[in-house]
Amino acid sequence: MTASTTGAAHRPLRGTMRGLAALVLAAAAVVGLGAGAAEAHPAETTAVLVSIDEGSVELELQVPVRQYNAATSSDLDVDGADVEARADELAAYVLDRLEVADADGALDLSVSAVAETTVNDLPTADIVVIATAADGSVDGDVAIEYGVLIDTLATHEVYVSLVSDWEGGTLTDEEPELVTVLDWEHTTAQVSRDDGGWAEGLWATVRLGASHIAAGPDHVLFLVLLLLPAPLVAVGRRWVPRQGTLRETAGAAARRAATLVTSFTAGHTISLALVSLGLISLPTVVTESLVALSVVAAAAHAMVPALRRGEAWTAGLFGIVHGTAFATTLVALDLPLGRLVAAIVGFNVGVELAQLVVVAALLPALVWAARSRWFAGLRWAAAAAGAVAGAAWLVGVVRGEASVLGAAFDAIIAHPWQAYAVALATLAVVSVGPRVRQSSSPVREASRPTAETVVAR
Structure with missing residues (x-):
């Protein structure tokens, strides 16, 4: 590949990174605008x-x-x-x-x-x-x-x-x-x-939805685990690097991430509306247990392609589970029907914006690092950590106690920029490892032509 071809292949990734910066700043504004000083009142007051x-x-x-x-x-x-x-x-x-x-x-x-x-x-x-x-x-x-x-x-x-x-x-x-x-x-x-006026309330629900994701380690971890294999392709029971140029890999990963996020959003929109409007109700312990199990399932899929072609449907199903958890926020506001319907829309928009920021913040770096042979080790380590976290949440829910890892996740949520910097630094180190050899012949998932067929060069 010539220098000019290499520059052309990398140009879309640089554009994506510039867009990432804008999205991250926008997310900070969505989460932070209008936040007032909040403090608990002391004892005997x-x-x-x-x-x-x-x-x-x-x-x-x-x-x-x-x-x-x-x-x-x-x-x-x-x-x-x-x-x-x-x-x-x-x-x-x-x-x-x-x-x-x-x-x-x-x-x-x-x-x-x-x-x-x-x-x-x-x-x-x-x-x-x-x-x-x-x-x-x-x-x-x-x-x-x-x-x-x-x-x-x-x-x-x-x-x-x-x-x-x-x-x-x-x-x-x-x-x-x-x-x-x-x-x-x-x-x-x-x-x-x-x-x-009315618009102020709607904007407040958008901020509330975005901040709910920003402050929810379980939801963020679930999304990150879904993104881990996005730059890869399933071949039998293994995840392997996608063949082709960086531009082709980035495009395929972006389409896959968009499909997963859209399915997840559709799922949580349905359950958020149904629970918020009082049409269905689930015990809190059931909802929280299912959310924890969704994290474990996403971690297992990041290790081995367990979901295969059912990724989108599975993301939608787990979206329904997470939406049931989201709904407790709107139910607690006790809004009249007209405002509740608007709040459901605004809250979903805020959740979607926050999810897109997570995708934009991590996907370009994941695409870059996935071309290294070291990425498999990082993926397994991250997925294992996610599985442990999900299991710990599940045990805590069943016992009616806080997760044993709660303090660690609270620290991450309290210092999001530092956590993001560590993640980027880790992916940067992985990306300098030896490159995966590009195959001269196409590799097909499960030996059949599908949308996940690796692009041959």
Whole structure:
């Protein structure tokens, strides 16, 4: 091959790498835009979790029982055992010290639930207050005038956090966005909503879907394991390097990855919609067990072509499993039907964007490294590690415990750029190994002509 031919063959890969940089930066923007400061409230403090709907504002007050007794000289059981029995007393106390208003004035308050719970290992009264707009629409900023406990206890603090506000563009299934900290000197919390609208809520679900993938090691690992053999071809019970130019290998790998991601997306779209709309339901332990098993299956396929020509269908089937897990996020948001349908669309778009970024970030380097004889060892090692991780997740789910490898994956998720750099460096080292010899005759998968036939040179 001449120098000019080599340059032509490498040019598409360089273009792909430039596109990769743009996609990775775009993904960082999708995941990071709008992320506010989130922190858990310390022990012996109150948390107020705010959720703003179209016509009402929900405030969930997590009031420590001991602090309530100190502020009111009450005698609630210090273990919180009689919180629900004295719900009327707690409701009256809260409503007497709380006001909520939007741009049009004060909202009508009522207590919808009082329950005993534990927060920061302390007995806590969980009190849900609903502030309803008389005209059916919460307009503009929301102001909360708050005096629960802090009107008596000078040292008590109240952490006010925003959980969800569709039109304000805030939706989260993890740590809510801290708005302010109240005390006896500062008793007003202002939730700024800017000039949001329907599009803000839709964009928030896109970010939520993307961040769900970015923070989900099981989903990312499953996708990476599917990508490992993408530059290869199945011949009998072995994966072998695809014959042909780098350009031809990259094109075939990209088409294969696109098919797998599309099938996976179709699967999780179906189950996400069905579960989110309440049409089907699976126990959490079943869903999480199936997700762990999907990781083990993908690892086995990366070692030996077990799925063969059923890759796309298998990816779609496992997509249904992962979509069932995704749906818990949207169900937790408790959105009305119209917004829920939009959230399903936005969440799927976010998941797809994140998946495409993973593909764009790894596939070019995998294609390059797969032309080295060392790649087989790396593939087996990575697949074995994936199988161990999936098995550990499965054991943890069955036992109702965290995976023994949870801390390691938490560290990877907490430092994604460093993990990505290590992966690229490893693939770079592998790529300098001795090249696989190019065959002068075509090699056919399972001795029959198929779409996976190796391109002969």
